[in-house]
Amino acid sequence: MLRLIGNQFKRPTGFLGKIISKIMIKGNSQDYDKIIPELEIKRNDRILEIGYGHGLGVNRISTHYDCHITGIDFSELMFKEATKRNKIYIENKKVELNFGNFLAFEIGSDQFDKVFCVHVIYFWDILADPLAKINTVLKEGGAFCLFMAKTDYLKTMKFTKDGIFNKYSLDQVVDELRRAGFRDISHITNDKGYIIKCKK
Numbered sequence: 348m349l350r351l352i353g354n355q356f357k358r359p360t361g362f363l364g365k366i367i368s369k370i371m372i373k374g375n376s377q378d379y380d381k382i383i384p385e386l387e388i389k390r391n392d393r394i395l396e397i398g399y400g401h402g403l404g405v406n407r408i409s410t411h412y413d414c415h416i417t418g419i420d421f422s423e424l425m426f427k428e429a430t431k432r433n434k435i436y437i438e439n440k441k442v443e444l445n446f447g448n449f450l451a452f453e454i455g456s457d458q459f460d461k462v463f464c465v466h467v468i469y470f471w472d473i474l475a476d477p478l479a480k481i482n483t484v485l486k487e488g489g490a491f492c493l494f495m496a497k498t499d500y501l502k503t504m505k506f507t508k509d510g511i512f513n514k515y516s517l518d519q520v521v522d523e524l525r526r527a528g529f530r531d532i533s534h535i536t537n538d539k540g541y542i543i544k545c546k547k
């Protein structure tokens with residue numbers, strides 16, 4: 348059962364996925380409140396969110412900023428939910444949502460001013476490949492920003508205890524970012540986790 352729930356956080360599907368999505372909206376909304384200002388969004392920025400899930404973050408950014416957002420998520424359920432939530436912005440071409448695995452999705456280099464993800468990094472077993480890809484799709488001087496929960500916080504939730512969630516430490520992620528070629532790496536800590544920011 349715990350494995351089943353853990354897998355639903357990794358890639359929500361079916362009826363259970365709909366419930367998990369509601370839980371994520373409630374539980375992660377404040378993480379979006381914290382990370383969005385850190386993106387320092389400027390007019391006409393091109394932004395990529397990896398693992399947009401329910402699409403709440405995409406919706407908040409589209410509502411408050413004059414920029415373009417692309418999203419990629421490999422849950423069909425989340426693709427449909429986020430598409431519904433962001434219908435107006437998709438119609439007026441402010442938002443483009445894709446269904447697919449970021450690791451396999453074809454994206455040209457130097458496309459985005461900002462790339463971000465919230466509660467996604469745990470599902471990457473090896474960080475080198477996704478971080479290298481993020482570096483490639485960012486424009487020179489572009490920023491990558493992520494939110495991840497602290498290991499202690501994740502450990503309080505039983506479904507994160509098996510092999511689905513990688514519980515990376517702050518130091519591990521910072522080292523991997525450096526290795527992937529990122530610079531100006533900094534972080535902000537709160538009770539739940541870390542916002543880690545860096546530049547290409």
Ligand SMILES: C[S@@+](CC[C@H](N)C(=O)[O-])C[C@H]1O[C@@H](n2cnc3c(N)ncnc32)[C@H](O)[C@@H]1O
Binds near residue numbers: 359375398448
């Ligand atoms: C734990 S949920 C987080 C959703 C949302 N970002 C939030 O914080 O509430 C992880 C999301 O990332 C997506 N995801 C995980 N790995 C992915 C990958 N390699 N490519 C695309 N989407 C991915 C899942 O489908 C899921 O919607």
